[in-house]
Amino acid sequence: MQRTPAFALSALALTGALACGLAQAQTSEPVIGLITKTETNPFFVKMKEGATAEAKKLGAKLVSAAGKTDGDNAGQVTAMENLIAAGAKTILITPSDAKAIVPAIKKAQARGVMVIALDSPTEPMDATDALFATDNYKAGELIGQYAKAAAAGKKPVIATLDLFPGHPVGAQRHNGFLKGFGLQANDAKSNELSRPAEVVCMADSFGDRAKGQTGMENCLQKNPDINIVYTINEPAAAGAYNALKAAGKEKNVLIVSVDGGCAGIADVGKGVIAATSQQYPLRMAAMGVAAGVEYAKTGKKVSGYTDTGVTLIAAKPMAGVDSKDVKTGTDLCWGAK
CATH class of the missing domain: 3.40.50.2300 (Response regulator)
Incomplete structure (x- = not known):
């Protein structure tokens, strides 16, 4: 099976028209979304690297987006809506606003999307299906x-x-x-x-x-x-x-x-x-992508908190x-x- 490279787009650049085009593309690869707080913080750059590598390894399509700055909840909400339109069945997110993002997460889950928080929990923490993060x-x-x-x-x-x-x-x-x-x-x-x-x-x-x-x-x-x-x-x-x-x-x-x-x-x-x-953002992202691929194949969701380690x-x-x-x-x- 030919693998499709990961897409990297800002929340605003990921337009509805492009999202619809991605959703209509003929592919058997599971689509996994990654939404980070920003595109420039080295931590999130490494996280995207981990997600990209794991998606390539497992034959998934990664579509990434980010807010403009840390705290840009509106940008993350837009990204989530566009990723759903793009056919993502799992969305990995590092929430910028732990409370304000919850309604968007619930809308995604109502449409059958598994949502996993990476690095940062939502408030309440169980608003996402799972959390992969440092203690x-x-x-x-x-x-x-x-x-x-x-x-x-x-x-x-x-x-x-x-x-x-x-x-x-x-x-x-x-x-x-x-x-x-x-x-x-x-x-x-x-x-x-x-x-x-x-x-x-x-x-x-x-x-x-x-x-x-x-x-x-x-x-x-x-x-x-x-x-x-x-x-x-x-x-x-x-x-x-x-x-x-x-x-x-x-x-x-x-x-x-x-x-x-x-x-x-x-x-x-x-x-x-x-x-x-x-801490280990590459590991967080890789685990999230692997869980998304498993969900696409079997319908089995991960749950709860997984400690990804600290030294x-x-x-x-x-x-x-x-x-x-x-x-x-x-x-x-x-x-x-």
Whole structure:
């Protein structure tokens, strides 16, 4: 059977006319949709790579789309509608807005489409048929434990560069970090960000390097004595480092993060980031595509939450904290664990 290459289109570019044309194409290949938050974030680029490779391996047709920015729910809703028109029987999605996307998901499911969340859960989590994701609370705990050990003997003056208010992943990583550090923190079910007295500044970075830099600059203006920085992801961490370097403070501030991408692991090796919790988006996407192919063949749906793994990567190990070195992180580098 001749395999059709994956399609990669933005949510707006995937027009109704094109979607209908795809749906009418004569093919025996199952159509699987992938909707990411953006097309440019390296995490989602790797996720699409994993989905594309698995679709090719299993003889499926992957049609991908994305919102314009993190938080673009309208773009994801449009993408979902167009993918249904394109004949997708399974849609994999990284929800930008955990609550607002739910009505669109229910419409898709009512038409027999299996919907699987990747990386980020919906709210409620069972709005999708299944979730393949990192345990984000655990990811936060790991870097919190590391930061506490690395900062032993110092009074913690903490800044957090978060995602944006109300997002489950952002809350889980933030609160997990605080819990791992031994500070007051909400549990993994809460979407509210805890703020104990040790946290002197909180800023929304939207996972973006430039916004992370601006957030760090603002935090330094509020409190120049910050010595620990938690960031939602490595692009935000790189932005924070730029701000600290410009202020001449980069050598005295510990930055910890989450993601474990190739660039992020390189930054751990350079000393930009002290430690990061590595997750595996390629594996998430591959598992989602495999589940979609199985559903197309047998009608069997996956269900529930599948933990796709997390590993703490650090250049300098800390006693009592389980971590792997930069070489290990580079070898894994967002691939299958």
